[in-house]
Amino acid sequence: MIPRVAASGLSHGARAAARAGGCLQIVGCTGAGILTEEEWVLDSPGAAALVLGGDMQLTLTPHTSLSDEDTVLSLCTPAGLSADWLDIPAKRFGAVSGDLFGHGPFTVWSGARVVESGRVDAIIQGVASVIAASQGVRALTSPIEVAEVQDHDIKRLGNYPALSVLVKSLPPQVREMERVPLHLIMGGVTIGDPETAIREGRYRLNHIVAANLRDQSITLSQRPARGDRLFWAMRDALTAERDMRACIAHSAQEFGDHTPDFALLFPCIGRGPQFFGNRDRDMDALRARYPGVPIVGMYGNGELGPLDGANHLFQYSTVLGLFRQTLPRVQS
Structure with missing residues (x-):
């Protein structure tokens, strides 16, 4: 090598x-x-x-x-x-x-x-x-059902706009930044039982391409599917x-x-x-x-x-x- x-x-x-x-x-x-x-x-x-x-x-x-x-x-x-x-x-x-x-x-x-x-x-x-x-990512939320999607955009998680769920889940010191470091934040799509998926490492990461203020949606690198269970996560060294x-x-x-x-x-x-x-x-x-x-x-x-x-x-x-x-x- x-x-x-x-x-x-x-x-x-x-x-x-x-x-x-x-x-x-x-x-x-x-x-x-x-x-x-x-x-x-x-x-x-x-x-x-x-x-x-x-x-x-x-x-x-x-x-x-x-x-x-x-x-x-x-x-x-x-x-x-x-x-x-x-x-x-x-x-x-x-x-x-x-x-x-x-x-x-x-x-x-x-x-x-x-x-x-x-x-x-x-x-x-x-x-x-x-x-x-x-x-090794830090989970910011528990898995939430993807309720509405359009192409690569997640519109709603559960009953709430996807961007609103993400912003509320951010640590205070990150939320207060002038620019949120989206390159450190991603969605985790669980595989199998969502109750144990994070602990057992059964998830695939889906990276954020854009946060859309107008409709409160989030664009991901891979096309999401309605019914997926997704949690917001953040890269963290510890x-x-x-x-x-x-x-x-x-x-x-x-x-x-x-x-x-x-x-x-x-x-x-x-x-x-x-x-x-x-x-x-x-x-x-x-x-x-x-x-x-x-x-x-x-x-x-x-x-x-x-x-x-x-x-x-x-x-x-x-x-x-x-x-x-x-x-x-x-x-x-």
């Missing part, structure tokens, strides 16, 4: 990695930044690599040959991301290539070559894994930190008494050190729980992981994968 570089330099780097490793089972991508258990890099060139050995192997495979029992390391560019590619029975886990400014070039590679399709699938064999995501710790604790519980052999961590560039005040609190929490465990990852333009049994493109989130080597089967 490499911060944004020229495509020619990336090709040379991929070939150098293949020569150094003595194999072509190599996947990677460019990112806004990289991280390991020792350091993160956002503002200068760098590279991070994880080398697997023994019975842990990387297998490149087309997504058409995957089953619902597979967990697939998935890397793609914004142009390579599509609903058909994302929506498969296998569990996807990974990130979308990105940079600090969103201009590109965005690149993924497999073996010693840049992949023109902009997407790579790989299975890590010989491991058991736990995949989890931390969305809430995100707490949610990540809970995510790690839940993942560790699923792992039982085992310590992972390595971890992959994919935070959004909008939830990196700049969000947490020049510290990567997500990585700090993971290192505190598993000191000495190798960690590698990148800050991307979107995070891929399972949500309520389906593959999902997360935003402003962190996706975590814990992996440990499984014992090879003894032939009788």
